[in-house]
Amino acid sequence: MDSIDPGMLPTERESNGISIRKYQPGDSSAIVEAVQESVATVGAWLDWCGSGYGPAEADAWIAHAISAWDKAEMFAFAVVDATSGDYLGGVGVNQIDQDNHSANLGYWVRQSYESRGVGTQAARLAVGYAFELLKLSRIEIVCAAMNRPSRRVAEKTGARFEGLQSGRLSVHGRALDAAVYSITAPAARRHA
Numbered sequence: 001m002d003s004i005d006p007g008m009l010p011t012e013r014e015s016n017g018i019s020i021r022k023y024q025p026g027d028s029s030a031i032v033e034a035v036q037e038s039v040a041t042v043g044a045w046l047d048w049c050g051s052g053y054g055p056a057e058a059d060a061w062i063a064h065a066i067s068a069w070d071k072a073e074m075f076a077f078a079v080v081d082a083t084s085g086d087y088l089g090g091v092g093v094n095q096i097d098q099d100n101h102s103a104n105l106g107y108w109v110r111q112s113y114e115s116r117g118v119g120t121q122a123a124r125l126a127v128g129y130a131f132e133l134l135k136l137s138r139i140e141i142v143c144a145a146m147n148r149p150s151r152r153v154a155e156k157t158g159a160r161f162e163g164l165q166s167g168r169l170s171v172h173g174r175a176l177d178a179a180v181y182s183i184t185a186p187a188a189r190r191h192a
């Protein structure tokens, strides 16, 4: 990561009708709408996705995402329909460990677009970005063991199941066991 200049990186990647791109200040209302319709689905697994999420939360997230990108601390992408530009969710390369060239991958898809392959495609695009442009060598996905859709996204992105970790995640105040997956560059290429 040392030699990466975030200002020189492409801000968008597209494939199979899905685009992932850097967040923009104008994304606020689309994020709020997507979060609000997804409280029952995404909100079941991600604490921040609740009925109280509004423009202030979206604005703060966008500002954080842009600032962290510009410092190469985190690469959070809006997931959008490549044709219409409609906002579908988010995917992010975060918890970057610069010494070990590794990071965590997170993702979510708004309720009205789930089960259409959006999550898998977005994850594949972000993983490709991480290996090819950020020069990372390992991506970790940590999801609740009971979160079947998230585990399927990991598996379909080429991730290898490394095991269960007890109480690794806290979801709405409950300690949940997590399934830990890892992806390396060769495995990701086979599933691109």
Ligand SMILES: CC(C)(COP(=O)(O)OP(=O)(O)OC[C@H]1O[C@@H](n2cnc3c(N)ncnc32)[C@H](O)[C@@H]1OP(=O)(O)O)[C@@H](O)C(=O)NCCC(=O)NCCS
Binding pocket: 041, 042, 043, 045, 046, 106, 107, 108, 109, 110, 113, 114, 115, 116, 117, 118, 119, 120, 121, 141, 142, 143, 144, 147, 148, 149, 150, 151, 152, 153, 156
């Ligand atoms: C996980 C998530 C991103 C998957 O997004 P998606 O666009 O629906 O995923 P895909 O369409 O690519 O489908 C991936 C797999 O999940 C399955 N799936 C998707 N929605 C499902 C649902 N509601 N119930 C059961 N399975 C579901 C799909 O069938 C597919 O599995 P298959 O290949 O065995 O058929 C989405 O469900 C989500 O946002 N969940 C809440 C947030 C979250 O858990 N994030 C991960 C944190 S690590």
